[in-house]
Amino acid sequence: xxxxxxxLRDVIKAFxxxxxxxxxxxxxxxxxxxxxxxxxxxxxSNSIIYEVGPGPGGLTRGLLANGAKRVVAVEMDxxxxxxxxxxxxxxxxxxxxxxxNALEVNELELLTPQDNEKLRIISNLPxxxxxxxxxxxxxxxxWKPWFSSLTLMFxxxxxxxxxxxxxxxxxxxxxxxxxxxGRVKIAMNVPAAAFTPPPKVASAVIHYEPTxxxxxxxxLKDLEHVVEKAFGQRRKMLRASxxxxxxxxxxxxxxxxxxxxxxxxxxxxxxxxxxxxxYRQMLS
Numbered sequence: 102x103x104x105x106x107x108x109l110r111d112v113i114k115a116f117x118x119x120x121x122x123x124x125x126x127x128x129x130x131x132x133x134x135x136x137x138x139x140x141x142x143x144x145x146s147n148s149i150i151y152e153v154g155p156g157p158g159g160l161t162r163g164l165l166a167n168g169a170k171r172v173v174a175v176e177m178d179x180x181x182x183x184x185x186x187x188x189x190x191x192x193x194x195x196x197x198x199x200x201x202n203a204l205e206v207n208e209l210e211l212l213t214p215q216d217n218e219k220l221r222i223i224s225n226l227p228x229x230x231x232x233x234x235x236x237x238x239x240x241x242x243x244w245k246p247w248f249s250s251l252t253l254m255f256x257x258x259x260x261x262x263x264x265x266x267x268x269x270x271x272x273x274x275x276x277x278x279x280x281x282x283g284r285v286k287i288a289m290n291v292p293a294a295a296f297t298p299p300p301k302v303a304s305a306v307i308h309y310e311p312t313x314x315x316x317x318x319x320x321l322k323d324l325e326h327v328v329e330k331a332f333g334q335r336r337k338m339l340r341a342s343x344x345x346x347x348x349x350x351x352x353x354x355x356x357x358x359x360x361x362x363x364x365x366x367x368x369x370x371x372x373x374x375x376x377x378x379x380y381r382q383m384l385s
Contacts, residue, residue, distance in 0.1 A: 165188070339360075
């Protein structure tokens with residue numbers, strides 16, 4: 102479908118939508134690029150898309166033009182609402198939007214899926230809350246979650262941390278939280294020059310699909326606690342960094358079949374899950 106609206110630069114000028122740092126805004130104006138991001142998630146024809154921080158609607162238009170059944174957006178900046186209303190009219194009401202803070206939103210109250218509609222989150226996340234939103238979605242107590250996939254833009258460094266493998270400098274808490282019950286990849290890189298205004302760093306789009314947990318018996322809080330302590334003193338050996346768990350560390354590591362001289366950055370997601378399970382057993 103061809104997008105029926107004026108170029109985004111004209112929309113920004115017409116509604117006086119200069120990007121604000123306070124909202125973490127960097128706008129994508131190239132509709133070819135936003136369409137490419139939309140297509141990362143696959144067929145959208147039976148999907149309700151949840152978008153955070155649409156701004157003047159560059160990605161929103163990309164999603165609708167590429168066949169999204171509906172888009173539901175949450176935007177804090179009320180200056181952007183008239184531009185979103187224009188998109189809603191042009192796309193026959195397939196867009197609905199709400200003014201608010203996405204960190205406080207109950208998404209299911211907004212999305213109201215019907216029949217076999219899939220729920221997907223696709224967003225160029227505001228830089229200032231992107232990681233917090235990801236953690237909100239990754240740490241849902243009920244799993245599998247309400248969404249079928251996440252397709253999210255982050256600063257490239259953050260995207261690399263989410264998708265990192267053990268043994269790399271980027272590997273850490275976000276890597277483990279994402280990968281213990283989901284598949285994640287970096288789908289595309291986006292240069293700083295693609296944004297208005299251009300940020301100081303490049304960006305990347307990750308695509309995440311939830312899976313069954315590596316071990317259903319492991320509690321999220323236990324895994325978070327073990328990972329937090331292990332990476333809290335990243336350069337220390339496990340025998341030192343895990344003392345903060347306040348259980349017999351050498352017994353814990355022996356039961357998990359891990360060397361006490363190993364460091365957190367070399368522990369696989371599976372091994373962290375095993376650590377968390379044994380940690381809970383030692384507390385019982």
